[in-house]
Amino acid sequence: LNPIIKDDNITNILKPYLSTIINKKILIWGAWERGKAYQKALNKLNIDISGFIDSNPRADSFGFPEKQVSLPNILKTEHYFVVVSLEEHGSVFEFLDNLGYKEHIDYIYPSKKIYIKNLMHGYSDTLGNTIQGNIKNASVVLSGSSKLIIGKNTDISDNVKISCGWNSAIVIKDNTIIEKNICIVSYDNSYIEIGKNTKLSYNTYIKAFTNSHINIGNNCKFGFNLSIRLEHNSTILIGNNCLFSYDIKVRANHGHSIIDKNKKMVLKDDRKTIIGNHVWCGMGVSILPGTEIGNNCIIGAESLVNKKFADYVTIAGSPAKVIKENTDWLIDDQISYDFYEKVIQNVN
Numbered sequence: 001l002n003p004i005i006k007d008d009n010i011t012n013i014l015k016p017y018l019s020t021i022i023n024k025k026i027l028i029w030g031a032w033e034r035g036k037a038y039q040k041a042l043n044k045l046n047i048d049i050s051g052f053i054d055s056n057p058r059a060d061s062f063g064f065p066e067k068q069v070s071l072p073n074i075l076k077t078e079h080y081f082v083v084v085s086l087e088e089h090g091s092v093f094e095f096l097d098n099l100g101y102k103e104h105i106d107y108i109y110p111s112k113k114i115y116i117k118n119l120m121h122g123y124s125d126t127l128g129n130t131i132q133g134n135i136k137n138a139s140v141v142l143s144g145s146s147k148l149i150i151g152k153n154t155d156i157s158d159n160v161k162i163s164c165g166w167n168s169a170i171v172i173k174d175n176t177i178i179e180k181n182i183c184i185v186s187y188d189n190s191y192i193e194i195g196k197n198t199k200l201s202y203n204t205y206i207k208a209f210t211n212s213h214i215n216i217g218n219n220c221k222f223g224f225n226l227s228i229r230l231e232h233n234s235t236i237l238i239g240n241n242c243l244f245s246y247d248i249k250v251r252a253n254h255g256h257s258i259i260d261k262n263k264k265m266v267l268k269d270d271r272k273t274i275i276g277n278h279v280w281c282g283m284g285v286s287i288l289p290g291t292e293i294g295n296n297c298i299i300g301a302e303s304l305v306n307k308k309f310a311d312y313v314t315i316a317g318s319p320a321k322v323i324k325e326n327t328d329w330l331i332d333d334q335i336s337y338d339f340y341e342k343v344i345q346n347v348n
């Protein structure tokens with residue numbers, strides 16, 4: 001489901017600068033996926049680079065064996081042409097400016113962010129960004145090759161921020177309600193989908209880092225203070241017809257490395273969290289990486305969930321354990337068992 005980095009798009013972005021770049025010693029600023037994509041695109045245009053620069057001294061351990069990764073200070077010792085692959089960072093402009101580097105002569109910085117508010121009839125630009133739908137109240141940031149699709153009759157309140165990273169997609173389907181103070185952020189090459197008739201309540205924060213994927217199903221209701229957060233290369237899937245109370249946190253991985261000194265290894269963490277269809281999650285629940293919840297489950301208030309569970313169970317506690325089997329739930333309060341059977345018959 002994830003979109004993939006489109007080299008063609010980067011090639012098109014770089015083409016206008018070709019006559020400036022040619023025959024220069026080139027460094028790409030940013031030893032990361034997008035930097036690699038810039039390198040590939042330059043190679044396609046028959047231009048080789050001298051290496052990468054990155055202000056993170058550990059960047060060369062991120063898998064750039066074929067080219068040297070240097071700190072930005074290398075620009076103080078020798079003059080290069082710099083292709084900045086980063087998102088907009090004032091400090092990078094400042095650093096280059098202090099060295100006397102001039103945009104379009106000594107460096108290019110094509111990954112400009114596009115800021116949009118109050119859009120009525122779709123949008124597309126030369127950086128490969130597109131928006132389908134209407135974004136009346138939200139403020140949207142697009143980072144290049146990104147796609148935002150907003151379905152019909154979607155109700156977006158004030159102070160909603162949607163930010164699409166490079167080559168990422170955010171899809172908000174029809175009849176969805178997005179209340180105020182909500183932030184939905186996708187980083188490079190990630191994908192966020194929010195299903196039809198789903199409601200996100202105020203103070204919700206959904207963040208998908210690079211190469212990650214969040215899929216929220218149809219007809220779900222989420223209470224306020226929801227936080228769904230994915231680090232790189234991870235997945236969160238939430239099924240249809242789920243009911244989440246308030247103050248809930250969902251993660252797909254730990255976000256930091258855990259080291260086993262006895263085994264002399266870095267522990268591999270889970271990078272996937274799956275929640276089935278028709279799951280009711282009580283208030284204050286935390287769902288940790290590797291969790292799998294079956295269909296029609298109940299998660300007790302304030303539970304900390306980190307294991308795999310079958311369908312039709314009630315789980316609770318820290319860590320959550322099965323407290324009851326063969327249970328189900330209905331959104332209506334105070335119903336009779338007959339009513340429940342009728343509803344189930346209709347569903348089946």
Ligand SMILES: CC(C)(COP(=O)(O)OP(=O)(O)OC[C@H]1O[C@@H](n2cnc3c(N)ncnc32)[C@H](O)[C@@H]1OP(=O)(O)O)[C@@H](O)C(=O)NCCC(=O)NCCS
Pocket residue numbers: 244245246281282283298299300301302303314315316317318323324
């Ligand atoms: C999980 C829940 C639905 C279970 O209700 P229930 O089926 O009536 O369960 P019981 O009260 O019979 O409890 C069964 C056992 O689980 C324990 N238990 C129940 N809920 C628990 C919880 N959230 N955390 C830890 N233990 C819990 C009970 O103490 C009891 O333990 P015991 O057998 O040692 O006495 C309920 O306790 C709950 O947490 N509701 C969520 C309420 C909520 O968040 N509403 C928000 C509206 S969206």
